Amino acid sequence: MIEAVPVSAASDTPAEDTEGVRVRVHPGLCEGWGNCHRFAPDVYPLDEEGHIAIHLLDVPAEQAPQARLGAIACPEHAISVIGPPGPARPTPPQRRHPDTPGTPAG
Ligand code: SF4
Numbered sequence: 001m002i003e004a005v006p007v008s009a010a011s012d013t014p015a016e017d018t019e020g021v022r023v024r025v026h027p028g029l030c031e032g033w034g035n036c037h038r039f040a041p042d043v044y045p046l047d048e049e050g051h052i053a054i055h056l057l058d059v060p061a062e063q064a065p066q067a068r069l070g071a072i073a074c075p076e077h078a079i080s081v082i083g084p085p086g087p088a089r090p091t092p093p094q095r096r097h098p099d100t101p102g103t104p105a106g
């Protein structure tokens with residue numbers, strides 16, 4: 001059986017974000033172009049020298065499109081949209097050295 005695909009899903013228009021995103025900034029790459037702030041002033045603050053002033057940020061769904069746009073606009077690729085906000089991400093298992101006290105033998 002063939003499923004019908006809504007017209008909007010087949011278009012080039014990005015779907016509306018229904019959840020927020022987590023953004024990571026790489027300050028060492030920032031050259032102070034300001035494009036991120038220009039396209040998303042409510043998401044990306046700049047410091048007094050025009051460099052981005054955040055490292056890690058959880059952006060709500062209503063600002064997620066602007067966050068993506070600001071990241072794409074950065075000519076230095078200093079901004080990565082890395083996924084949903086922190087609480088929604090699974091926590092990786094803790095690794096312990098076998099000599100750490102309390103580690104079961106085996
Ligand atoms: S667009 Fe990129 S290089 Fe420019 S201020 Fe923003 S993070 Fe820095």
